Amino acid sequence: MSYEEVYKSWQTDPEGFWMQAAQSIDWDTPPTKALTVHEDGLYDWYADGMTNTCWNAVDRHVDAGNGDRTAIIHDSPITGSKTEITFAELRDRVARLAGALRDKGIEKGDRVIIYMPMVPEALEAMLACARLGAIHSVVFGGFASNELAVRIDDAKPKAIIAASCGLEPGRVVRYKPLIDGAIDLSEHKPEFCVIFQREQDLATLGPLDHDWHAFQQGVTPAECLPVEGTHPAYILYTSGTTGQPKGVIRQTAGQLVALNWTMKNIYNVDPGDVFWAASDVGWVVGHSYICYGPLIHGNTTVVFEGKPIGTPDAGTFWRVISEHKVKSFFTAPTAFRAVKREDPTGAFVKKYDLSCLGQVYLAGERADPDTITWAQTQLNVPVIDHWWQTETGWAIAANPLGIEELPTKLGSPAVAMPGYQVEILDDGGHPIKPGELGAIAVKLPLPPCTLPTLWNAEDRFRDSYLTTFPGYYETGDAGMIDEDGYLYIMARTDDVINVAGHRLSTGGMEEVLADHPDVAECAVIGVTDQLKGQMPVGFLCLNNGSGRAPSDVVGEVVQLVRDKIGPVAAFKQAVVVERLPKTRSGKILRGVMVKIADGQGYKMPATIDDPAILDEIKDALQTIGYAKTS
Numbered sequence: 001m002s003y004e005e006v007y008k009s010w011q012t013d014p015e016g017f018w019m020q021a022a023q024s025i026d027w028d029t030p031p032t033k034a035l036t037v038h039e040d041g042l043y044d045w046y047a048d049g050m051t052n053t054c055w056n057a058v059d060r061h062v063d064a065g066n067g068d069r070t071a072i073i074h075d076s077p078i079t080g081s082k083t084e085i086t087f088a089e090l091r092d093r094v095a096r097l098a099g100a101l102r103d104k105g106i107e108k109g110d111r112v113i114i115y116m117p118m119v120p121e122a123l124e125a126m127l128a129c130a131r132l133g134a135i136h137s138v139v140f141g142g143f144a145s146n147e148l149a150v151r152i153d154d155a156k157p158k159a160i161i162a163a164s165c166g167l168e169p170g171r172v173v174r175y176k177p178l179i180d181g182a183i184d185l186s187e188h189k190p191e192f193c194v195i196f197q198r199e200q201d202l203a204t205l206g207p208l209d210h211d212w213h214a215f216q217q218g219v220t221p222a223e224c225l226p227v228e229g230t231h232p233a234y235i236l237y238t239s240g241t242t243g244q245p246k247g248v249i250r251q252t253a254g255q256l257v258a259l260n261w262t263m264k265n266i267y268n269v270d271p272g273d274v275f276w277a278a279s280d281v282g283w284v285v286g287h288s289y290i291c292y293g294p295l296i297h298g299n300t301t302v303v304f305e306g307k308p309i310g311t312p313d314a315g316t317f318w319r320v321i322s323e324h325k326v327k328s329f330f331t332a333p334t335a336f337r338a339v340k341r342e343d344p345t346g347a348f349v350k351k352y353d354l355s356c357l358g359q360v361y362l363a364g365e366r367a368d369p370d371t372i373t374w375a376q377t378q379l380n381v382p383v384i385d386h387w388w389q390t391e392t393g394w395a396i397a398a399n400p401l402g403i404e405e406l407p408t409k410l411g412s413p414a415v416a417m418p419g420y421q422v423e424i425l426d427d428g429g430h431p432i433k434p435g436e437l438g439a440i441a442v443k444l445p446l447p448p449c450t451l452p453t454l455w456n457a458e459d460r461f462r463d464s465y466l467t468t469f470p471g472y473y474e475t476g477d478a479g480m481i482d483e484d485g486y487l488y489i490m491a492r493t494d495d496v497i498n499v500a501g502h503r504l505s506t507g508g509m510e511e512v513l514a515d516h517p518d519v520a521e522c523a524v525i526g527v528t529d530q531l532k533g534q535m536p537v538g539f540l541c542l543n544n545g546s547g548r549a550p551s552d553v554v555g556e557v558v559q560l561v562r563d564k565i566g567p568v569a570a571f572k573q574a575v576v577v578e579r580l581p582k583t584r585s586g587k588i589l590r591g592v593m594v595k596i597a598d599g600q601g602y603k604m605p606a607t608i609d610d611p612a613i614l615d616e617i618k619d620a621l622q623t624i625g626y627a628k629t630s
């Protein structure tokens with residue numbers, strides 16, 4: 001079937017399409033229908049089915065005689081180690097860990113926070129929770145105590161599973177002090193922590209801490225507990241417009257069905273093939289395509305701990321692909337930009353036999369045409385840009401290689417996937433013509449795996465996604481669709497920015513800056529950056545008579561963001577200005593500031609009284625090297 005036929009088959013009979021896809025999943029009780037719409041307008045997928053995520057990701061492959069197949073390859077250039085775990089070993093390890101957690105009182109529905117680097121144990125912890133029906137919430141290691149505390153207070157976990165440390169080039173990130181700091185800050189107190197000790201930094205364990213290995217000794221392994229199709233598999237916090245992150249809920253059955261469908265149809269891999277997503281388990285890409293998707297589909301997944309450059313060189317990606325026979329490779333454009341900068345002519349690419357590689361996928365931020373062309377030239381395989389969000393868990397738009405390879409249009413993540421009716425709307429919510437810019441919205445209901453609501457925040461869920469355009473899901477992205485149905489993602493409509501593929505809230509950073517005693521007013525904007533796509537830049541107005549040297553305050557706020565949000569915010573640039581450009585009603589014109597920074601030829605809106613304010617902002621941006629226009 002062609003893409004068009006597959007998409008039409010979904011449009012004609014969505015229920016039939018998703019029931020058919022559900023047949024590839026093992027059920028304890030098969031669902032009798034795919035979609036259930038509730039009176040309040042919210043809906044669920046596979047509500048009357050019973051199944052277990054861990055069974056589908058691990059045990060069923062052992063049952064089917066594939067226990068000897070490699071489930072996880074851990075490749076860690078940063079520690080110099082490589083290990084492989086078969087599906088049978090993974091089942092035993094996960095069952096034992098789940099047994100130990102159960103013995104300590106973890107039950108179905110309990111939340112467990114996982115704070116771990118890129119080690120197989122992170123996946124084992126996720127799968128052990130799934131085995132018991134516990135709801136995990138993985139927190140990215142680059143977030144600091146305060147962010148962890150916010151998540152602890154929202155998810156109210158019974159336990160935290162963590163490693164003693166993560167490893168960044170030239171630096172050991174000690175997790176235990178960060179966890180202790182978070183528990184001090186949070187109102188909710190987890191009952192216990194499980195710490196996986198890494199030799200690079202052994203944590204000192206307190207009375208409520210258990211050693212990962214010791215607490216598993218002599219336990220009875222746990223079996224997989226069937227749960228309802230709607231049971232939350234996990235909560236993943238993502239940036240919204242404020243410092244309070246949104247807890248995106250992923251439901252069990254929808255995730256199993258949709259991710260399994262994507263592995264062949266989008267990523268073009270068959271069971272047994274090696275799949276590698278060079279991301280982190282702390283992000284949605286890590287959940288869907290380091291852990292669950294490949295394992296559910298019976299693929300080998302690569303867990304990579306390192307950086308694309310410098311560990312040891314710009315050939316790391318190609319070495320891993322070649323050595324482990326990776327067929328489909330997924331990363332963020334920023335990683336390729338980093339490699340391209342070090343190796344523009346592909347000298348490192350040529351050192352490796354990449355005949356195993358079938359295709360490459362990019363997501364997480366806009367894939368610029370230069371980067372795609374470079375990758376196409378160097379690798380000589382299809383380079384697929386695809387667009388999705390934490391909220392959806394899988395691609396809204398892609399080039400579905402496993403169905404057919406559609407022509408690539410540079411700058412476009414191609415076409416809508418079955419399940420998604422994507423439309424471009426004007427401010428009044430009316431669909432607009434091909435080629436015109438507007439808000440990107442998706443007709444409800446969204447397909448399986450997408451968020452049913454936000455954890456503990458249904459009103460915020462409705463406000464954030466369902467209210468602006470009734471009958472649609474508001475993606476928060478703006479863009480257009482061309483005559484051929486290809487989508488173009490141009491910008492966010494809110495204050496979310498993407499720094500090195502990491503989704504961050506400028507609103508959250510502003511909250512931190514505003515806390516500084518000398519800061520009267522501030523704005524943080526995302527400006528275009530050659531390597532990271534965007535970088536946050538802060539503008540500060542100091543309190544009258546503060547008397548502080550601007551450079552001192554700048555230094556302090558940079559440190560404050562690092563301490564409160566974490567190094568991942570990459571907040572390194574800020575300037576002190578007299579005033580900020582505002583509308584008559586007092587709203588800061590962040591969009592105007594971004595345009596000045598990006599040199600897009602700003603035209604003064606009638607609402608600003610004082611052009612001198614804009615000159616000041618322009619000067620400030622030039623001072624720190626971000627304004628391209630004079």
Ligand code: COA
Pocket residue numbers: 140141142143166168169173278279280283285307308309331332334335338363364499500501502532566567568569570
């Ligand atoms: N734990 C602790 N700190 C972390 C971290 C983690 N898991 N991940 C990143 N950080 C730190 C980095 O060490 C860096 O700290 P520094 O300011 O002291 O140097 C800071 O956070 C910013 O990190 P990052 O933006 O990732 O920059 P980088 O220079 O370390 O690496 C890239 C740049 C492009 C090589 C890297 O970001 C990359 O490979 N990105 C791919 C992104 C990705 O996978 N995104 C997921 C969506 S697919």
Ligand code: AMP
Pocket residue numbers: 238284362363364365366367385386387388389390391413475476477489491492498501502503
């Ligand atoms: P996250 O939730 O971290 O996956 O970030 C989702 C956001 O990243 C989207 O809403 C987009 O703004 C951006 N994004 C993801 N993939 C793409 C893409 N292929 N092209 C452009 N922007 C993207």
